[in-house]
Amino acid sequence: MKRILLLGGVTEALAIARTLGPEHIYSLAGIGRVPTDLNCQVRVGGYGGADGLAQFIRDEGIDLLLDATHPYAAQISQNAATAAQLAGIPCWALRRPAWQPQAGDDWREVSDWAGLIDALKPFRRPLFTLGREPLQHLHEIPPEQFWTLRALDVYPGNERCEVIGARGPFLIEDERELFKRRKIDVLISKNSGSTATEPKLDVARERGVPVLVLKRPVLAGVDREFESVDDLLIALSVSDVS
Secondary structure, rough: OOOEEOOOOOOHHEEEEEEOOOOOEEEOOOOOOOOOOOEEEEEEOOOOOOHHHHHHHHHOEEEEEEEEEOOHHHHHHHHHHHHHHHHHHOOOEOOOOOOOOOOOEEEEEEEOOHHHHHHOOOOOOOEEEEEOHHHHHHOOOOOOOOOEEEEEOOOOOOOOEEEEOOOOOOHHHHHHHHHHHOEEEEEEEOOOOOOOOOOOHHHHHOOOEEEEEEEEOOOOOOOOOEEHHHHHHHHHHHHOOO
């Protein structure tokens, strides 16, 4: 039986992991909850870059690397593609389609943190849904703004920032209440393409709230790309890696 190394990071990765037997490995960076009810092996932690990952692939006799990491985890995806090439095995990737703006949306794409801060100047009550990154910038909050940050876990904020610990999927009713209670006047989001977090965009559209969208990075090229778990599983079922 050939071996698969699955790099997790998005919700769909767990669905893939649930189909894998005990000879395969589901690899997580260690952020968030670690599943304990899988048949496959679970590995938590990094590899020391592309060279370390390539060595792990060789040591473990891995035949196929599956990259199901977050669309914004560009460095990890690059390491995966490079490691697979160094180890001489194929690399497949699950790549979620990006969200597309709809009628009534006011989306403003920003390329980096500096562009984001500049675009935030007219607003007073932003809601950040970028994960932990804004925590590094709490000292930069201007006195006229109050930030609400939503991350997987609660972290200390300050007098002009509160951090909410919450995990999707999110219900649209709860998102409506959050926007109303916090008087949110701008949403900051990655374009993750996840249905679990999409309701915030629906509420922003309903309320006429602008959305500052962090531009997606360009990801490394791989041997095969898939937009859905079903398509990937079908490809696995008909390949010689199963």
